[in-house]
Amino acid sequence: MKFKTTPYHYDLLKDEERLAVFYEAIKDFAVANDCTNSTLFDVGCGSGILSFFSKDYFKEILAIEIDPKVANYTRDNLKEFKNIEVINDDATTFDFPKKADLILCEMLDTALIDEEQVPALLQCRKYLNENGRIIPQSIINTAELVEMPRENIHYDDVVSNTKYDVLSDSIVYDKIDFLSDFDEVFDDVLSFKINKDGNLNGIKLTTYTILSKDIICGPTPMLNPPLLIPIKSKNVKCNDLINLRLNYHMGQGIQTIKVSYR
Template identity: 25%
Template sequence: MVNFTPYEVNLCLYDQERTRRFKRAIHKVVKPGDVVVDAGSGTGILAMFAAQSGAKKVYALELNKRFIKIIKENAKRNDFDKIIQVVHCDATKYKLPEKVDVIICELLSTGLFFEPEIQIINHLKRFLKKGGRTVPKECRSHIQLIDAQKELYGIKLNYDSREVNLVKDVGVTEKVPLDVLEFEKKREPVILHKPITLKGTRDAIANAVKITTKSELTDGIYSKQTKFLFQPEIIYLKEPVAINKYKRYRMTVKYAGGSDSLHAKFRIEQL
């Protein structure tokens, strides 16, 4: 698990496309009189959207002590300090004092790496009223094998993962579904371990996987790639694999939600 830095939290806040989509979703879901929990509250912006929408109580849960004062001050300056209760805690363990109508948790990243989105929602759902809602509602990820650019600035940079497309990145298989997380329907498994079937689209060497993610925040409101949210996750393979056009391959994918993308395991074999 990697905690967001103040710099990254500000990137989230000022990614206006992302933040406005969450505002629309929260205003659609939260009804006057609702009790809401916002886990991983950061600056408190989503908690304030919930208060703005008429929530009678919002629990803003935040692990990073630096942001506790910021959330409190932002709530006070917007006259929401009597509605928003700020709690310094680990949202994967905190026991809410009452049932809630809505869970908000925006610790989203491509493939659900790095942040404990799944763990937090799974934990907080025990406090969700029957018929309660979550924001986001679901996340869908896709995967493909690519021939990823190996050098930049005249230096080989083909070990780490990255969250940016480079001009020489080329897909060598079809893009296929990897996972669907339906947060409102059920508790989701933390470990992803599944076989994927891919078809080659060119004769080439695959040296990386590319994962993309989009989210349905609530009914009819979607968030795909924005300035900060859901950039592609490109993870270099330990060993490159020869791919032939039209041939089919089985790739077994295994990693834990919230883990570092470098810990993900990929096994590829021709069918």
């Protein structure tokens, strides 16, 4: 199957690891639950690849995409599959005509900080049937302190190819379950133990995506590349304890990030 789409969505299609974990999670869900009478929402469907993966399992798929150009391509890509309807609308305001048994909502951005789909998911969750599920189920965020060469905030992706030294243990600082209520503002003091002498000048955030009880995915080229955030530099020694206050607003962008020593 060939997909015509935008360059960004084409890059997403080239990320085979990302596609593989979503394919497995959808298939596992559909095999474990008889979905032949079920409704699926593909929220922010982009190229439509996740609807394509789901088409043989679900009675009906509502795939919603806010970008008209992307939605037009996707409608055309998927037109032969009569159980998929591609809707060009904003998922934060769209009045769905029915409820869903499963929602697919791909959260690509590290710690959800620059993730525009946060408000879309929170709204679409209201249309989930009582025992309905969401893929991915949850995320786990971890943090480490680093010495890094660059002084600007950036993603550790294939383009930046950043080299940095990790100076502390990695800590799990947040877990978000997409079926539960969560505060979109993260604000907490994180405590790190230094395990290597160096010039501390950054904090690295990494997100792990839990797609189902058996599938967890670390960063891939397009899914949650780690985020490197500069902080005031400080010489540190092995076994030092460092406390940092980390604050950001999920869905509102990396400009909301604030980090300070405590």
